[in-house]
Amino acid sequence: MNVSNAFPLRADAQRNLERILVAAREAFAEGGLDVGVEEIARRAGVGKATFFRRFPTKEALVHAVYEGFVVEVEEAVDRALQEDDEPLAALRAFLRHSMTTQAGNKAFFEAVAARFVPPVEMTDRVMEAVARVMAPAEAAGALREGVEAGDISTATKMLGAAIRPMEGLLLPEAAWDRYLDVVICGLSADQGPLPGVAADPCAMVREVSAKSV
Amino acid sequence: MNVSNAFPLRADAQRNLERILVAAREAFAEGGLDVGVEEIARRAGVGKATFFRRFPTKEALVHAVYEGFVVEVEEAVDRALQEDDEPLAALRAFLRHSMTTQAGNKAFFEAVAARFVPPVEMTDRVMEAVARVMAPAEAAGALREGVEAGDISTATKMLGAAIRPMEGLLLPEAAWDRYLDVVICGLSADQGPLPGVAADPCAMVREVSAKSV
DNA sequence: GCACAAGCGGACCGCCCGGTCCGTCTTTTC
DNA sequence: GAAAAGACGGACCGGGCGGTCCGCTTGTGC
Numbered sequence: 001m002n003v004s005n006a007f008p009l010r011a012d013a014q015r016n017l018e019r020i021l022v023a024a025r026e027a028f029a030e031g032g033l034d035v036g037v038e039e040i041a042r043r044a045g046v047g048k049a050t051f052f053r054r055f056p057t058k059e060a061l062v063h064a065v066y067e068g069f070v071v072e073v074e075e076a077v078d079r080a081l082q083e084d085d086e087p088l089a090a091l092r093a094f095l096r097h098s099m100t101t102q103a104g105n106k107a108f109f110e111a112v113a114a115r116f117v118p119p120v121e122m123t124d125r126v127m128e129a130v131a132r133v134m135a136p137a138e139a140a141g142a143l144r145e146g147v148e149a150g151d152i153s154t155a156t157k158m159l160g161a162a163i164r165p166m167e168g169l170l171l172p173e174a175a176w177d178r179y180l181d182v183v184i185c186g187l188s189a190d191q192g193p194l195p196g197v198a199a200d201p202c203a204m205v206r207e208v209s210a211k212s213v
Numbered sequence: 214m215n216v217s218n219a220f221p222l223r224a225d226a227q228r229n230l231e232r233i234l235v236a237a238r239e240a241f242a243e244g245g246l247d248v249g250v251e252e253i254a255r256r257a258g259v260g261k262a263t264f265f266r267r268f269p270t271k272e273a274l275v276h277a278v279y280e281g282f283v284v285e286v287e288e289a290v291d292r293a294l295q296e297d298d299e300p301l302a303a304l305r306a307f308l309r310h311s312m313t314t315q316a317g318n319k320a321f322f323e324a325v326a327a328r329f330v331p332p333v334e335m336t337d338r339v340m341e342a343v344a345r346v347m348a349p350a351e352a353a354g355a356l357r358e359g360v361e362a363g364d365i366s367t368a369t370k371m372l373g374a375a376i377r378p379m380e381g382l383l384l385p386e387a388a389w390d391r392y393l394d395v396v397i398c399g400l401s402a403d404q405g406p407l408p409g410v411a412a413d414p415c416a417m418v419r420e421v422s423a424k425s426v
Numbered sequence: 427g428c429a430c431a432a433g434c435g436g437a438c439c440g441c442c443c444g445g446t447c448c449g450t451c452t453t454t455t456c
Numbered sequence: 457g458a459a460a461a462g463a464c465g466g467a468c469c470g471g472g473c474g475g476t477c478c479g480c481t482t483g484t485g486c
Contacts, residue, residue, distance in 0.1 A: 166329065198391065224484095
């Protein structure tokens with residue numbers, strides 16, 4: 001996790017910044033988005049003030065961590081696209097990856113779920129990645145008519161909800177494929193066209209961002 | 214919303230108790246589970262101390278409100294079971310109802326989702342109701358082999374996640390049927406047997422309750 | 427109608443957490 | 457190697473929230 005700024009930091013400051021990001025990711029992974037700043041600083045072996053010198057606010061840190069998630073999503077898509085034994089393979093692999101990440105990283109789960117509004121460019125990047133990963137299935141006609149990128153994004157949220165049934169609990173891995181299968185079946189071509197309209201996460205994020213200004 | 218206790222309250226106290234429950238439900242519905250106690254008392258036209266005289270802790274209030282939800286789930290099941298034009302009708306109607314409630318009631322959404330561990334008897338009652346509502350479909354062989362009550366409960370959570378894509382946002386109703394359809398299709402018989410093992414919410418709740426003692 | 431238990435509410439407490447201040451220490455640069 | 461710019465961290469602040477206290481009010485039973 002290396003970070004480059006326009007104005008170069010002093011060597012020790014740069015080192016501390018990186019340690020803070022690593023510590024934050026770990027702490028968030030275990031305790032979710034509302035782990036305290038003090039706890040994160042402590043884990044990084046750093047004072048709270050040092051934290052706030054690097055990040056104007058806790059929210060800024062959350063955004064930085066979230067950006068890391070976005071990069072991972074993009075990488076997961078690249079990896080998933082190498083699977084091609086059957087039309088839905090890449091999509092399935094991607095959704096499976098998303099479940100694993102949500103299972104092992106409470107912060108990612110909460111970000112994907114309902115407790116965080118990501119910045120617009122991040123949503124755009126995610127949607128673009130999702131569009132890429134569903135493309136093979138779409139081209140092969142393996143998806144229901146009308147399935148859009150937003151629906152796949154929604155599917156990741158649904159699967160996250162499925163494996164975290166309640167506070168402090170995680171479904172055993174043996175059960176995951178069950179719900180993955182339900183969703184994949186529900187999205188595949190033999191079900192006929194999808195009814196209703198698709199969710200458009202990008203538009204929604206834009207709307208919320210506009211409202212909060 | 215009427216409440217009976219073993220030791221009868223004075224008339225004014227009883228009235229205030231009921232006003233608190235109504236206010237709490239409203240406040241929770243709008244603002245979710247972490248609306249402050251003070252706000253709830255204010256809405257009920259009551260002092261904070263009066264609140265704590267009735268409920269030992271905020272958590273007790275949440276439980277009381279949650280119990281109301283359970284009753285509504287049971288009623289929804291009764292209503293859904295009257296639909297019978299096709300084997301899946303009752304199940305579909307129930308899931309649709311659950312979406313509506315989660316959409317209009319942030320507290321219910323958060324309770325169904327990941328922020329609250331309900332008491333054991335409540336989970337039992339919900340699972341029993343869910344088992345009833347899936348029975349017609351099961352009897353007609355309309356469900357995939359291996360679908361259990363826990364899976365239907367999980368389905369409600371998934372649908373909740375689908376319609377609340379992120380903090381402060383709600384999918385327009387026109388989009389709901391889309392995801393309801395995905396889940397129903399994924400659960401219906403023509404997909405072959407369900408892989409993996411079912412989630413067992415009751416066992417999980419018991420486990421968590423035991424751990425927290 | 428009176429006495430008293432029961433109920434009431436606003437002020438208060440303690441805790442937690444995000445964010446700031448300031449005296450001290452480290453890196454850099456010449 | 458010295459001075460200055462930059463970084464450091466512990467102490468501190470303020471606000472919010474769950475929960476309690478206590479002096480006053482009100483419903484109730486005789």
